[in-house]
Amino acid sequence: MEWDDLRHFVELARAGTLSGAAKRMDVTHTTISRRLQRLEQRIGEPLFLRSRQGYALTARGEALWIEAQRIEAAFARIGQQLPERPEGLSGLVRIGCTEGFGTQIIAPLITRLQQKYPALQIDLIVQPRPILLTKNEADILITIDRPERGPYAVARLTDYSLHLYASPGYLDRAGPPSGPEDLTSHRLIGYVGEHSPARDLPNVTQLGPADLLSIRSTSIIAQKAMVASGAGIALLPDFIVSETDDLVRVLDQVAFHRSFWMIVPVSLRQIARIRVVADTIAELIRQQRSRLIR
Numbered sequence: 001m002e003w004d005d006l007r008h009f010v011e012l013a014r015a016g017t018l019s020g021a022a023k024r025m026d027v028t029h030t031t032i033s034r035r036l037q038r039l040e041q042r043i044g045e046p047l048f049l050r051s052r053q054g055y056a057l058t059a060r061g062e063a064l065w066i067e068a069q070r071i072e073a074a075f076a077r078i079g080q081q082l083p084e085r086p087e088g089l090s091g092l093v094r095i096g097c098t099e100g101f102g103t104q105i106i107a108p109l110i111t112r113l114q115q116k117y118p119a120l121q122i123d124l125i126v127q128p129r130p131i132l133l134t135k136n137e138a139d140i141l142i143t144i145d146r147p148e149r150g151p152y153a154v155a156r157l158t159d160y161s162l163h164l165y166a167s168p169g170y171l172d173r174a175g176p177p178s179g180p181e182d183l184t185s186h187r188l189i190g191y192v193g194e195h196s197p198a199r200d201l202p203n204v205t206q207l208g209p210a211d212l213l214s215i216r217s218t219s220i221i222a223q224k225a226m227v228a229s230g231a232g233i234a235l236l237p238d239f240i241v242s243e244t245d246d247l248v249r250v251l252d253q254v255a256f257h258r259s260f261w262m263i264v265p266v267s268l269r270q271i272a273r274i275r276v277v278a279d280t281i282a283e284l285i286r287q288q289r290s291r292l293i294r
Helices: 003-015 018-025 029-043 059-080 099-116 168-174 180-185 220-228 272-286
Strands: 048-051 054-057 091-098 120-127 140-143 152-166 188-191 213-217 233-237 248-265
Touching: 003 018, 003 029, 003 054, 003 059, 018 029, 018 091, 054 059, 091 099, 091 272, 099 120, 099 140, 099 220, 099 272, 120 272, 140 272, 152 168, 152 220, 152 272, 168 248, 188 220, 213 220, 220 233, 248 272
Parallel strands: 091 120, 091 140, 188 213, 188 233
Antiparallel strands: 048 054, 140 248, 152 233, 152 248
């Protein structure tokens, strides 16, 4: 059994599709298919179930996946003993993140990452729903939901704060609330409950009955846009509100504090490009603490 065949198998297990694995390895999808076919012939049984949705591991594939990750980690440990040069880091790194943090904080850092490591390819995966490491949807995950268990390297990336915001025009029409109890007479904007991007995400419904919400959206960027247009009051992360947005903080005493966690599968943490990108992001985020907590 050749390591190169196993390496292609590992990337297909992570990506779930031939095209995704080919992109990660910078080869054609036929190369991935050929390597997989040779590996399955050597083992004597299928390693994946094929469907329109992609490639899912069989029981034999799951067993091989566990062993292959150990081998990959061993190769990575050998690599760690060698000097790393920025120009030597190459390949694809997928960063999964919530919409607001990914758009406002992580996206501007990508330029600095690529300036430092020009041969890297970065995929920033921003979703208004949880991104699942268990389905190999990302290599590095930034989320407010810390996993309770699993083979992950977990680090607190940063704390952040949230407050209620409205537009001056809305407050002129509706009048500013003097306390949380006044929110029942206002138009409130929040998440569609079943489509919240994280379990521990605060929502304005924590301040009163769920039917207080007049407008709901799966997107925090859309919520901010509706607030800016005068549609109502919303609970927004402070980091997505800038001085040029002309939004007013409402009920300053109402504040929520949460943390973002950086989560990397232990097997991937050993890969130089993923480890370096994760560490660089953590360092760049530490430099922006004043923007995240107000």
